[in-house]
Amino acid sequence: MTAEAVEAGPLAGAHDGDRPLRIALLTYKGNPFCGGQGVYVRHISRELARLGHSVEVIGSQPYPVLDEGEDLAGLRLTELASLDLYRQPDPFRTPKREEYRDWVDALEVATMWTGGFPEPLTFSLRARRLLAARRGAFDVVHDNQTLGYGLLGGPSAIGAPLVTTIHHPITVDRQLELDAADGWKRRASVRRWYAFTRMQKRVARRLPSVLTVSGSSEQEIVEHLGVRPERIRVVHIGADTDLWSPDPSVAEVPGRIVTTSSADVPLKGLIHLVEALAKLRTENPAAHLVVVGKRAEDGPVAQAIERYGLEDAVRFVKGISDAELVDLVRSAQVSCVPSLYEGFSLPAAEAMATGTALVATTGGAIPEVAGPDGETCLAVPPGDAGALAAALGRMLGDGELRARLGSAGRARVLERFTWARAAQGTAELYREAIARQGAGVRR
Template identity: 85%
Template sequence: MTAEAMEAGPRKGSGADDDRPLRIALLTYKGNPFCGGQGVYVRHLSRELALLGHSVEVIGAQPYPVLDEGAGPGNPRLTELPSLDLYRSPDPFRTPKRDEYRDWVDALEVATMWTGGFPEPVTFSLRARRHLRARRGDFDVVHDNQTLGYGLLGDLGAPLVTTIHHPITVDRQLELDAAPDLKRRLSVRRWYAFTRMQKRVARRLPSVLTVSGTSRQEIIDHLGVRQDRIDVVHIGADTRLFSPDPAVPEVPGRIVTTSSADVPLKGLVHLVEALAKTRTEHPGAHLVVVGKRAEDGPVAQAIERYGLEDRVEFVKGITDAELVDLVRSAQVACVPSLYEGFSLPAAEAMATGTPLLATTGGAIPEVAGRDGETCLAVPPGDADALAAGLNRLLGDAELRARLGRAGRERVLRKFTWAQAAKGTAERYREAMSRSAATNPGRPAATATYSGSHR
């Protein structure tokens, strides 16, 4: 099957009662939408699947997913599958009290943390397997959101579909490349030890979804998954929320980006350097970063080195409406990432009609489109190119308006959550048909769960 065929949208004739509403278990080991793209994915996909008439139960651990109400005949609902929450604020890497331990999985979680590893993918998968097996018959399909843990191998009582946004081995390599010394490199290797498990699990998965053609190739190259097991279903922006609003005033010189200062992959340090260069031509240029500020590290050092303490602002914990208005108010939205498996910030900025400056890292060009048509595109990791793009956009109102209009039209045409939900549901039915063909004796799920949930 070609990549073009897999990206063409929903396919008919997959069997498994094409029109019957499905009962979906959507798993996420880290689901808060303010913690990254996985939480955004769960929130919007669950809402749009519910609007299609499906029953969606999100099963997640801390930080718990935020789900939208008012979606279709039945809201997506949350079932909490708690971890020990070892990385919570304000006491991350905490040691649990004796009465917090419930079973051997909890002990494994703490022991992995103590040795410098990240335990949540494997421990969540083990808890999820136990939960799903106890509820055999409640679901038509199980959808895992990139846990890729050992516990999800074997019989879960329903066919398994797994989303891999992009291989975490990419993040691992970029952090290793950015590590300043041997001590930091050893720490990175310990933290990312779970990627060995994810690679072993991924190769055994029958049905993988990913969000871009670039991620599909990375999954083949990095994880060794067979290409005929991978389907591309693009995700997108909530275009009802992220939309233009002429009533929101444009702030001269404002540049907006979404990034955490402690994640090298996001390329923020290069944007800070570009801002310093841009201010020689546009003294009013300033940067608003939606994300976490690091008190030390390359970004903090760059801000201090270039004297930008009052020109770079970090904001966290803002509402959806505040985020949208912030993006609308910017003269430029920027995605300086070294790599992205998709880039929701790019799609969301384009949906508001804000002109986009983005790198060509990873799948960003699939989202942002052609340089000069729907965005300005520059090579990743190139502060001079970013500065040139910023200068060009800040100095040309007509170019900003043209790119803003074209960007929104592109998102409406290709990248919406409604389209993502339709494509995902079709892949569910294909997985169910394959499972029925290979397990003809397995009875269909018929039970209705009435247990507690949030």
């Protein structure tokens, strides 16, 4: 037997069957309260563990939050510390001399000082070092959109076959922020910050196995990153349908619209929802908006709220528990996803799972999740505040429509978008990657 065959591990042969896998799940940002990547890691790791696999989540700050339980004995967290340069309350901080451990730390600080975002690269370098030191500990390495140079080189470099999740190309975010940038200085700043996307583009083209969450994202990955279509597999993610479920005991608040959004990320389209609310309130003064996300004290959204006199009609909530968040969505008459683009849209799936009626744009993969207009949601073009206001007004004014769309939306999620189904599809892709590596070693 060759050294390469030994390195390929016990699962490299053709007779893997349903043997439990040893999975390293990498995430450079893992907190589920800070964005979709953390939500993905939390739920996919839990469901993989419930299938009997051993899952070690390796993450940096803000660290992943993993579920616990008697059925999750195979799930654990390894903290791979960065310098945490963007932590609150002192983001963009300069570390003290004694905090530096090696050249990767120096690279992290230098990249920040020059206006770039270092974490995908520096996390990948630290992960490569850890994986090399623990060669043979894992059957497969699953990278959650780091796309850093450190993960190249195949099993000889990181000790196991690599599967990479790309939720959507970050080049889409970059272009939308450039389009929204005011003045050359702001555009130059956006370009510096997103310089890491050049690395991600180069890395993506060399990946043997890419997992993505929607057909829309698959097409974007081919067009924006140049990944060959035969290397990509779509595995839909979904909602925790036990948590996100209807509860008739939660009272519906008249006029309440709920959305999940970062205030001044152009991609999320919150500015258009605020403009729609201003139009809507001329006919429905009870209409009001609750935004799950951080309030921006300045910027386009804050200026729009002030300009339209909506200070008492828009409320931001942050740091609430899962149970409180679910009850908030249940209490709304309408849930809204106003995004210009989404690679999947977990907020849409979760709101639908509660039976709350949905108004959503057709940006990116949202129609794949939300379904046909008039059957499981009301759909509007992205960036169109007038169409958004009309759909919200129609939904708020028609209880029968809300009930019908809410019921159909939950049925759609139960049929297509659950984390258990996502874990099964992901594990199948792991086994394909392992078998492909084994075949390569034999050749």
